[in-house]
Amino acid sequence: MYYLEALNIIKQYENHRALDGVTVQVPENCIYGLLGPNGAGKTTLIRIINQITAPDSGIVNIRERCLCEEDISRIGYLPEERGLYKKMKVGEQIVYLARLKGMSKNDAQHEMHYWLEKFGIGNWEKKRVEELSKGMQQKIQFITTVIHKPELLIFDEPFSGFDPVNANLLKQEILELKEKGATVIFSTHNMNSVEELCDEITLINRSKAVLSGHVHDIRERHKKNLFRIRTAAPLPESLSHEYKIIDKRQKGDYVESIVMKNGNLAPSELILHLARLCQLSAFEEILPTMNEIFIDTVNANLYE
Amino acid sequence: MNKISLIIQQEYLSRVKKKSFILMTLLTPLLFIAVMLVPTWLAKAGDNEHRNIVIADQTGLYESVFTDTGNYSFHYTTQHITPRYDTDGDSEETYAYIVISDNLLNNPKGIVIYSEKQVNVDFKSTVEQLINTYLTEEKIASYNIPDIKKLIADSKTNINIATIRLEEDGTEAETSTELATIIGIISTIAIYMFLLLYGVQVMQAVMQEKTSRIVEVMVSSVKPFDLMFGKITAIGLVGLTQFIIWAIFITGIIFPMGILFGAGKMSTEATNALSSMQGLPATTLPSEAFDNIEYLINGIHFPELFICFILFFIGGYMLYSSLFAAIGSAVDSESDTQQFMVPVTVIIIVALYLGIYSAQSPDSGIALWSSLFPFTSPIVMMVRIPFGVPAWQIVLSLAILFASFIGAIWISSRIYRVGILMYGKKIGYKEIAKWIKYKE
Numbered sequence: 001m002y003y004l005e006a007l008n009i010i011k012q013y014e015n016h017r018a019l020d021g022v023t024v025q026v027p028e029n030c031i032y033g034l035l036g037p038n039g040a041g042k043t044t045l046i047r048i049i050n051q052i053t054a055p056d057s058g059i060v061n062i063r064e065r066c067l068c069e070e071d072i073s074r075i076g077y078l079p080e081e082r083g084l085y086k087k088m089k090v091g092e093q094i095v096y097l098a099r100l101k102g103m104s105k106n107d108a109q110h111e112m113h114y115w116l117e118k119f120g121i122g123n124w125e126k127k128r129v130e131e132l133s134k135g136m137q138q139k140i141q142f143i144t145t146v147i148h149k150p151e152l153l154i155f156d157e158p159f160s161g162f163d164p165v166n167a168n169l170l171k172q173e174i175l176e177l178k179e180k181g182a183t184v185i186f187s188t189h190n191m192n193s194v195e196e197l198c199d200e201i202t203l204i205n206r207s208k209a210v211l212s213g214h215v216h217d218i219r220e221r222h223k224k225n226l227f228r229i230r231t232a233a234p235l236p237e238s239l240s241h242e243y244k245i246i247d248k249r250q251k252g253d254y255v256e257s258i259v260m261k262n263g264n265l266a267p268s269e270l271i272l273h274l275a276r277l278c279q280l281s282a283f284e285e286i287l288p289t290m291n292e293i294f295i296d297t298v299n300a301n302l303y304e
Numbered sequence: 305m306n307k308i309s310l311i312i313q314q315e316y317l318s319r320v321k322k323k324s325f326i327l328m329t330l331l332t333p334l335l336f337i338a339v340m341l342v343p344t345w346l347a348k349a350g351d352n353e354h355r356n357i358v359i360a361d362q363t364g365l366y367e368s369v370f371t372d373t374g375n376y377s378f379h380y381t382t383q384h385i386t387p388r389y390d391t392d393g394d395s396e397e398t399y400a401y402i403v404i405s406d407n408l409l410n411n412p413k414g415i416v417i418y419s420e421k422q423v424n425v426d427f428k429s430t431v432e433q434l435i436n437t438y439l440t441e442e443k444i445a446s447y448n449i450p451d452i453k454k455l456i457a458d459s460k461t462n463i464n465i466a467t468i469r470l471e472e473d474g475t476e477a478e479t480s481t482e483l484a485t486i487i488g489i490i491s492t493i494a495i496y497m498f499l500l501l502y503g504v505q506v507m508q509a510v511m512q513e514k515t516s517r518i519v520e521v522m523v524s525s526v527k528p529f530d531l532m533f534g535k536i537t538a539i540g541l542v543g544l545t546q547f548i549i550w551a552i553f554i555t556g557i558i559f560p561m562g563i564l565f566g567a568g569k570m571s572t573e574a575t576n577a578l579s580s581m582q583g584l585p586a587t588t589l590p591s592e593a594f595d596n597i598e599y600l601i602n603g604i605h606f607p608e609l610f611i612c613f614i615l616f617f618i619g620g621y622m623l624y625s626s627l628f629a630a631i632g633s634a635v636d637s638e639s640d641t642q643q644f645m646v647p648v649t650v651i652i653i654v655a656l657y658l659g660i661y662s663a664q665s666p667d668s669g670i671a672l673w674s675s676l677f678p679f680t681s682p683i684v685m686m687v688r689i690p691f692g693v694p695a696w697q698i699v700l701s702l703a704i705l706f707a708s709f710i711g712a713i714w715i716s717s718r719i720y721r722v723g724i725l726m727y728g729k730k731i732g733y734k735e736i737a738k739w740i741k742y743k744e
Binding site: 014047050051052053072075077079081082083084085086087088092096097099100101144 | 307310311314318513516517518519520521522523524525526725727738
């Protein structure tokens with residue numbers, strides 16, 4: 001079952017079409033990546049899911065029924081451009097934003113203390129936001145996003161502007177939230193985090209969804225028959241076109257080669273073939289990184 | 305809990321609890337009292353320096369004219385003295401020399417004051433008054449009419465016309481045009497200040513939310529309209545709170561104090577100041593006009609005035625502040641606000657001028673129309689109410705005002721919802737007109 005479906009979303013701005021029939025289907029309890037270069041329409045899609053703007057056509061379903069105003073409290077949103085009320089005290093701010101999401105005052109205070117303790121910043125409650133460093137403000141911002149225990153979390157470029165320590169903390173928290181049953185959507189350019197975190201992705205380019213599916217499937221689909229092979233002696237050139245050596249490198253007492261397999265050959269056949277030629281100590285298929293897939297797809301799109 | 309009321313509560317409390325608000329609210333009435341009392345006090349205190357004046361009267365006619373007063377000692381001589389700059393610096397310094405060289409009835413220019421420093425106005429007018437009184441009496445005496453002084457005293461009249469306004473219910477209310485003017489002008493200036501001050505506060509609050517980027521978090525929780533409306537309402541309530549505190553202060557402190565310190569004198573000066581402000585001839589109003597000030601104050605319906613002030617403030621504030629909110633949402637920084645601020649402030653200032661004009665002729669056509677036109681009505685109507693305005697005009701004016709503010713809020717909210725999420729773009733009027741037409 002899909003937790004969230006955005007079907008055939010079209011959003012037309014005056015001079016350009018921000019989203020052109022984009023469909024995104026997010027399964028329950030998964031981490032879903034929205035990828036795409038700047039200006040592709042990710043933020044517009046996120047704003048539509050948050051009901052900040054409405055699509056010109058297309059529908060958004062949550063748990064197989066139409067998204068409605070009450071669903072606001074089910075969603076936690078960390079926008080790309082982050083901000084807090086500078087003059088307000090940390091505690092006041094967190095409770096205020098939590099209450100706007102529909103929490104009662106007592107629940108909000110209780111949850112706030114849990115999170116402040118968790119991040120080891122219990123003594124900040126009475127500080128003004130402007131007194132805090134950027135990193136500290138980011139922690140507060142994160143708390144305000146998750147405090148009302150949303151079923152769906154949306155992070156727009158969550159790692160931009162976070163220092164490595166906070167970024168790692170954020171990563172851990174996202175995984176923990178998923179474990180507790182939340183569904184997470186995040187948009188990012190940071191492909192490493194996609195491989196690390198995302199179960200499924202949609203790549204949006206120039207207002208259209210150009211690629212979507214499980215991260216693993218996508219990488220499988222885009223593999224280029226490349227293998228990393230470790231042998232004791234240098235690998236001889238293939239005589240019958242079973243493989244082609246792309247790169248060969250002496251590393252200590254062994255040789256590492258990158259070879260491209262003939263498409264008609266199964267990997268196991270290649271192993272057998274190689275084992276006959278030399279002493280094989282390692283054999284590994286190279287899957288393309290999401291980064292490569294991203295760049296390839298976007299560039300391929302460019303020439304369409 | 306309803307989200308709008310939550311926003312109102314948060315915004316209201318955070319503003320009312322601010323130190324600057326508490327200080328402003330408490331200090332302004334004190335400042336107001338000071339402005340009223342200080343000129344009176346200064347005039348009473350005056351300067352008490354004792355001064356010696358030498359009178360060189362070559363005609364010998366005017367010895368009896370100059371009698372010592374509290375501040376001035378006159379030393380009379382018929383000798384011919386040539387005043388010159390005193391270099392000795394002795395202790396008994398002469399402040400000024402009055403040289404009379406001719407009979408002043410024949411030659412009014414026969415008197416000159418010499419001094420080292422420019423003589424002050426008080427001294428000059430004291431001398432002029434002494435001479436004039438004497439010369440007038442001399443002249444009258446020269447007509448040789450018996451009992452002339454008594455005749456003149458008899459011919460002096462002193463009339464202060466009582467103005468009585470006929471009320472709808474058949475009663476009569478003794479009124480004072482002067483008092484109505486004062487109260488009208490005070491309420492007009494007050495409402496003008498409140499509109500501008502709190503309108504600009506709304507604009508800054510909206511801009512702050514936009515520039516600190518909190519707004520995107522906010523609109524993911526509440527509708528932009530709720531956020532804007534909550535903010536406008538909260539700031540308006542802050543304004544009302546301040547007004548009510550001031551009203552309590554003024555009725556509780558200034559009125560008893562005014563009666564204690566002699567309301568007549570203070571109020572006369574206040575009226576003079578006000579009438580000169582309006583460009584009216586600064587006539588000295590007979591102080592009898594204020595002898596029965598308490599009685600006259602009863603002629604003004606304060607509860608009605610108070611309720612009207614609140615209603616017109618709410619209407620005018622909602623109208624203007626929704627425009628200010630739209631401006632705040634459309635711009636990225638304070639410096640970009642100018643092009644939008646100017647038209648709005650010009651309208652407000654024109655309204656103030658119309659209000660002050662209406663104080664002079666509260667029933668003229670311009671006064672009537674500008675007290676119905678929504679952008680000027682809150683300011684102009686307040687000046688007219690103390691003079692008595694038919695109820696239907698007030699009701700009609702309020703109806704137009706409230707209808708317009710609902711329209712203004714609707715338009716502004718359409719600008720607002722687009723503006724707050726729009727960054728890094730120079731915005732013109734054309735662009736804003738397009739935003740109004742965007743659908744949800």
